[in-house]
Amino acid sequence: MAKHSDLKRPKPSKKPKSLVVLFCEGEKTEPVYFRGINRHWGNQIVLQFPHCGTDPKGIVSAAADAKKRSKRNKKSDPNEEIEAIWCVFDRDQHFLVQEALLQAEDNQIPVAFSNPCFELWLLLHFQDQTAHLQRDGVSRLCANFMTNYTKGPDMDMLLPSLSDAEQRARTLCNRQTTNNLPRCNPWTDVHELVEAMRRLSDSQPI
Numbered sequence: 001m002a003k004h005s006d007l008k009r010p011k012p013s014k015k016p017k018s019l020v021v022l023f024c025e026g027e028k029t030e031p032v033y034f035r036g037i038n039r040h041w042g043n044q045i046v047l048q049f050p051h052c053g054t055d056p057k058g059i060v061s062a063a064a065d066a067k068k069r070s071k072r073n074k075k076s077d078p079n080e081e082i083e084a085i086w087c088v089f090d091r092d093q094h095f096l097v098q099e100a101l102l103q104a105e106d107n108q109i110p111v112a113f114s115n116p117c118f119e120l121w122l123l124l125h126f127q128d129q130t131a132h133l134q135r136d137g138v139s140r141l142c143a144n145f146m147t148n149y150t151k152g153p154d155m156d157m158l159l160p161s162l163s164d165a166e167q168r169a170r171t172l173c174n175r176q177t178t179n180n181l182p183r184c185n186p187w188t189d190v191h192e193l194v195e196a197m198r199r200l201s202d203s204q205p206i
Contacts, residue, residue, distance in 0.1 A: 036155035056100035
């Protein structure tokens with residue numbers, strides 16, 4: 001007769017958390033923001049923010065190289081696979097932005113793009129924005145809503161309005177696209193990255 005211990009089934013190995021790599025222009029605001037929403041959702045995914053400079057073309061090139069390495073690593077260790085790679089950069093005063101966007105499209109790497117800057121996405125947590133504005137103007141408006149804004153995004157103030165920001169961003173993108181002004185100021189499609197992160201978080205086993 002088999003011993004009781006022999007009847008125990010081995011526990012299934014737990015699926016590793018999805019790895020999402022974000023190649024961001026900013027080294028402070030964007031990582032603080034995306035780590036904040038990931039923490040809010042229980043850290044269900046693993047986020048990495050490789051240093052890649054601030055030039056959009058350089059950001060996309062670094063992301064493309066990472067994507068190639070991930071495919072090679074997957075053959076030797078499936079757990080090393082990167083679930084998703086995104087680029088996050090702004091229009092700001094950069095040159096060759098259109099070339100960077102085309103490069104990302106050629107490499108099938110999604111981009112969360114903002115015009116004039118990422119802070120427009122933060123502003124949409126609090127209000128609609130349909131008029132053209134400069135980076136300094138966005139910062140002043142954000143400072144009206146967030147205390148100590150110069151120290152970085154206040155996640156306690158931003159998180160309660162996350163769904164509002166997503167809806168406002170979708171509406172803004174639809175409006176600009178309908179007016180034949182895709183990616184023109186004001187524009188941000190950061191909501192697409194947020195939604196992708198949410199789907200991965202929801203798909204993780206408990």
